[in-house]
Amino acid sequence: MHPTEETAVSTRVIGLISGTSVDGIDAALVEISGTELDLKIELLAGATYPYPAQLREKILAVGAGVAISMAELAEIDDAIAQVFAQAAQNIQLGHQPATLIGSHGQTVYHRPPGGAGEQGSRGAGEQGEQGRREILISNSSLAQRPATANSTPLGYSLQLGRGALIAHLTGITTVSNFRVADIAIGGHGAPLVPRVDAYLLSHPEEGRCIQNIGGIGNVAYIPPRHGDWLSKIRAWDTGPGNSLLDLAVEHLSAGAKTYDENGNWAASGTPCHPLVEQWLNQDYFHLPPPKSTGRELFGVTYLHECLKDAQAYQLNAADLLATLTELTAASIVHSYRTFLPEMPQRVLLCGGGSRNLYLKRRLELLLPSIPVLTTDEIGLSADFKEAIAFAILAYWRHLGIPGNLPTATGAPQEVLLGEIHQSQYSVIRHEQ
Ligand SMILES: Nc1ncnc2c1ncn2[C@@H]1O[C@H](COP(=O)(O)OP(=O)(O)OP(=O)(O)O)[C@@H](O)[C@H]1O
Ligand SMILES: CC(=O)N[C@H]1[C@@H]2OC[C@@H](O2)[C@@H](O)[C@@H]1O[C@H](C)C(=O)O
Numbered sequence: 001m002h003p004t005e006e007t008a009v010s011t012r013v014i015g016l017i018s019g020t021s022v023d024g025i026d027a028a029l030v031e032i033s034g035t036e037l038d039l040k041i042e043l044l045a046g047a048t049y050p051y052p053a054q055l056r057e058k059i060l061a062v063g064a065g066v067a068i069s070m071a072e073l074a075e076i077d078d079a080i081a082q083v084f085a086q087a088a089q090n091i092q093l094g095h096q097p098a099t100l101i102g103s104h105g106q107t108v109y110h111r112p113p114g115g116a117g118e119q120g121s122r123g124a125g126e127q128g129e130q131g132r133r134e135i136l137i138s139n140s141s142l143a144q145r146p147a148t149a150n151s152t153p154l155g156y157s158l159q160l161g162r163g164a165l166i167a168h169l170t171g172i173t174t175v176s177n178f179r180v181a182d183i184a185i186g187g188h189g190a191p192l193v194p195r196v197d198a199y200l201l202s203h204p205e206e207g208r209c210i211q212n213i214g215g216i217g218n219v220a221y222i223p224p225r226h227g228d229w230l231s232k233i234r235a236w237d238t239g240p241g242n243s244l245l246d247l248a249v250e251h252l253s254a255g256a257k258t259y260d261e262n263g264n265w266a267a268s269g270t271p272c273h274p275l276v277e278q279w280l281n282q283d284y285f286h287l288p289p290p291k292s293t294g295r296e297l298f299g300v301t302y303l304h305e306c307l308k309d310a311q312a313y314q315l316n317a318a319d320l321l322a323t324l325t326e327l328t329a330a331s332i333v334h335s336y337r338t339f340l341p342e343m344p345q346r347v348l349l350c351g352g353g354s355r356n357l358y359l360k361r362r363l364e365l366l367l368p369s370i371p372v373l374t375t376d377e378i379g380l381s382a383d384f385k386e387a388i389a390f391a392i393l394a395y396w397r398h399l400g401i402p403g404n405l406p407t408a409t410g411a412p413q414e415v416l417l418g419e420i421h422q423s424q425y426s427v428i429r430h431e432q
Contacts, residue, residue, distance in 0.1 A: 007031060008311060010031045010032060010033040011031075011032050011033070011099060011100060011135055011395055011398075012029065012030070012031055012032075012044075012095075012096060012097070012098040012099055012100075013029075013030050013032055013098055013099070013100045013101070013102060013389040013391040013392075013394055013395050014027060014028065014029055014030070014088050014091060014092070014098045014100070014101045014102070014172070014353070014391060015027070015028040015030060015101075015102050015103075015104075015384075015386075015388050015389065015390040015391030015392070015394070016084050016087055016088060016101065016102070016103040016104065016105075016166075016387060016390065017103075017104035017105075017386050017387050017390050018051070018080075018084075018104075018105075018161075019107075019134070019214045019215055019351075019386060020063075020107060020215030020216050020241075020243060020294060020295055021215040021242060021243070021246065021352065022051065022056055022059050022060055022063070022106070022215075022397050022416065023050070023051075023258075023352070024049050024051055025048065025051070025083060025084055025087040026042075026046070026047075026048050026384055026386060026387040027045075027046065027047055027048075027049065027087040027088065027091040027384070027387055028042065028043060028045070028046045028091070028381075028384040028387035028388045028391055029043070029044045029046070029091045029092060029095055029098060030042065030043055030088075030344075030388055030391040030392075030417065031044055032391065032392060032395050035396075035399060035401060036401070036416045037199065039199040039200065039392070039394065041200065041388060041391075042341070043381055043384060043388060044095055045091050045092075045094075045095060045106070045385065046091075046310070046312075046381055046383065046384035046388075047087075047090070047091055048383070048399050049083065049086070049087045049090065051083060052083070053082070054185070055076070055079050055083065058072075058076055058150065059080070059106055059108060059160075059337060060075065062108045062109075063107075063108050063109070063295050063299070064295070064299060064300050065296075067231045069310040073160075073241050074138075075425055076108075076160060077160045077161065077162055078162070078165060080105065080106050080160045080161035081160075081161045081162050081163075081165035081166050081169070082165070083161075083167065084103055084105070084161045084166050085095075085165070085169035085170050086102075088101055088166065088170050088172065090172060095192055097172070098172060099172065099173070100172065100173055100174075100175070100391075100394050100395065100398055101163075101166060101167070101170065101172050101173070101174040101175070101394065102174075102175050102176075102178075102390040102391045102392070102393050102394025102395070102397075102418070103161060103163055103166050103175070103176045103390065103394075104159060104176075104178060104390045105160055105161035105162075105163075105176055105177070106159060106160045106161055106384075107158070107159050107160035107294065108158050108159075108160055109156070109294075109296070110155075110156075110157045110158075110189075110190065110292065110293075110294040111156040111157070111296070112155050112291065112292045112293070113153060113154050113155035113183070113186060113187070113188060113410070114153060114155075115154060118264045123353060137281075138163060141358060145293075150396040152186070154183060154184065155183045155187070155188055155189055156183065157179045157180070157183060157189045157190065159176070159177065159178075159179065159430040160354070161176070162176065163176025163177060163229075163419060164421040164423045166347045166421070167422065167423035168419035168421075168423055170423070172423060173398075173420065173421065173422050174394075174420075174421045174423070175393070175394035175397045175398070175418035175419065175420050175421070176418060176419060176421065177190065177418060178390065178393055178403065178417045178418045179417075180419075181404075181415045181416060181417055181418075182409045182411045182417065183416055184231070184406045185411050185412060185413065185415060186411060186412055187266070187290075187404060187406070187409035187410050187411025187412075188290055188292040188409045188411075189292070189409060190218075190237065190257050190408050190409065191212075191218040191220070191235050191236070191237060191291040191292065191408055191409070192342065192389070192393065192403060192404060192408075192409070192417065193212065193218070193220070193232060193385070193386060193389040194210075194220035194222075194235035194405050194408040195402075195403055195405045195408070196321045196388075196389040196392045196393065197210045197220040197222060197389075198220070198222055198230060198233055200226040200380060200392075201222065201375065201380065202222045202224075202229065202261060202272050203222075203224060203225060203346075204224060204225050204226065204320055205224050206345045206346055207221070207222065207223045207224055207342065207343075207344045207345050207346075208221075208222050208344050208345065208346050208347070208348055209221050209222075209336065209340075209344040209346075209347045209348070210222065210348050210350065210375070211239070211332060211347055211349050211350070212349075212350050212351040212385070212386070213241040213242065213328065213332075213349060213350075213351045213352065213353025213354055213356070213359070214241050214242065214351040214352060214353065214386070215240075215241055215242055215243040215246070215295060215298075216237055216238075216239070216240065216241050216243060216293060216295075217237065217238040217239060217240065217241035217328065217331070217351075217353070218235065218236065218237045218238060218292075218299065219235060219236065219238050219332065219334055219335065219336070220233060220234075220235040220408065221233060221234045221235065221336075221340050221344060222340075223344045225324070230405075231267070231407065232341070233405055233407055233408065234289060234339065234340060234407055234408070235289070235290075235342070235405065235407070235408035236289035236290055236291045236292070236335070236408070237291060237292045237293045237294075238331055238332045238335045239284055239285060239293065239298060239327075239328070239331040239332075239335070240298040240302075240324075240327065240328055240331065241300065241328060241351065242259065242328070242353050242356070243295055243298045244298055244302065244306065244324050244327070245259070245260055245266075245321065245324050245325060245328065246258060246259050246260075247299070247300060247303045248303060248306075248307075248320060248321060248324055249265065249321065251303070251307075252317045252320070252321070257367055258350075260321055260325075260356065262308050262355065262356060262358070263325060263356040263357050263358025263360075263361075264355045264358070265317070265318055265321050266318065266321035266322045266324070266325040266356075266358050266359075266427065267322070267358040267361075268318045269315075269316065269317070269318025269319040269321055269322035269323075270318075270319055271319070271320055271322040271323045271325070271326035271362075272310075272313050272315055272319060272323045273326070273378065274313075275309055275310065275313055275315075275323050276323060276326045276327055276330050278309065279309070279327050280327070280330060280331060280334060284297060285331055285335065286338075288339060289339055289410075290407070290408060290409055290410030292409075302358065305351060306320075306324065307320075312321065325356070325358060325359050325362060326362060328353070328359060329359055329362040329366055333363070333366040333367060343367075343370065344370060345370065346370065346371050346372075346373065347363070347367060347370055347371070347372045347373070348373055348374065348375045348377075348378065349363075349372065349373070349374045349375070349382065350374065350375045350380075350382040350383075350385045350386075351382065351385075351386070352383070354374045354375075354376075354382045355382075360372060362389055376416065393417055393418060394418060396417075396421070397414075397416055397417055397420065398420040400416065401416075402414035402415055402416055402417070403416065403417035403418070404417055
């Protein structure tokens with residue numbers, strides 16, 4: 001090649017994640033070039049591989065605080081690594097192989113820094129769940145809470161599906177355990193996607209909110225891309241995304257349904273606004289960012305409290321779903337109005353909740369004159385953005401570029417995210 005002929009050097013990377021909905025492994029095969037402002041990606045393939053039903057049930061049980069032995073934990077860890085490795089193999093079918101994997105793994109426990117009290121609790125019920133969780137953890141050395149210099153307890157976040165096994169099974173160098181380095185220096189270890197959002201979705205003149213609605217919701221506010229825009233980014237977990245809705249749908253349909261497709265069921269009801277106001281009084285919604293949360297708070301026990309409240313208002317099933325949907329929408333908008341330096345000029349939705357048309361409509365109503373689109377509409381897959389993000393975070397780790405945004409996680413500085421597991425050969429076959 002002539003020395004003046006520039007070719008963009010690109011790296012083929014696989015991103016893997018299963019989120020708090022535990023609905024399956026999102027896999028993205030991505031061609032990445034550039035680094036930050038010149039970062040470019042092409043999504044070559046994206047697919048979701050459902051968990052085997054028994055494994056999903058075990059993960060949900062562990063996540064809900066059911067006590068298990070360390071041997072069972074090890075089995076689940078390996079089972080998750082195996083299905084993640086298989087997902088990595090499957091997503092490459094028909095493509096040139098990837099040279100790097102970024103695997104988020106499966107979160108089964110997330111404790112923000114500062115201790116449970118600062119998280120805000122739903123009431124006595126939530127403490128009950130927390131109590132069971134302590135039993136599980138107290139069986140291991142994880143019970144100790146290391147303290148930072150100012151004695152604030154550090155956070156703790158556990159993602160299963162160990163990277164070393166994924167690297168061994170696929171023969172592809174794998175970066176995993178992305179959250180621990182940020183947490184070790186005092187950050188929340190979440191949300192991590194905002195730095196990727198900044199480089200993929202910022203705009204020269206427009207302030208944007210990138211709103212993920214997964215099991216949990218999180219937002220990245222990205223100001224117009226000039227001056228010290230990067231340090232002005234704000235991001236946090238907004239609260240429940242679909243977690244309470246999914247649990248309610250499963251309960252109300254006696255297990256026949258797992259989610260409210262397109263929000264149709266909720267759309268046939270009417271939100272109970274006094275109840276939404278009451279629920280919005282909960283501590284978490286008033287905690288200033290940086291903040292993060294999970295199913296530890298917005299999970300089964302929380303839903304049971306909501307069900308009791310709904311009974312007092314004699315809500316039928318559709319009204320209850322409309323009210324829970326309204327809680328998601330209202331908590332998102334409430335957090336923008338309370339914590340953002342200014343309202344965004346555009347909101348870009350991603351995650352499964354962006355498919356919930358009723359939820360999208362409610363957001364539009366609560367954000368008059370602010371266009372609400374999905375990231376698909378500006379060319380970035382709303383379904384696979386998180387998987388793409390972990391491919392990019394692995395790529396940055398490989399290049400020695402930090403992945404966290406201190407204004408998002410609350411960490412005192414930028415750090416390299418993820419542990420690198422090298423591998424030389426593959427021991428599992430591609431599946432047709
Ligand atoms: N067509 C649809 N209509 C309504 N809701 C949908 C639709 N498709 C997906 N969802 C919702 O999106 C959820 C899954 O979203 P997603 O995969 O983004 O979550 P996650 O990545 O597991 O969570 P998190 O981002 O918190 O880690 C489903 O559980 C369901 O509630
Ligand atoms: C501990 C954990 O897995 N947190 C998730 C979860 O799901 C949504 C929200 O809570 C977010 O902060 C985070 O995930 C995304 C991928 C993130 O780190 O940006």
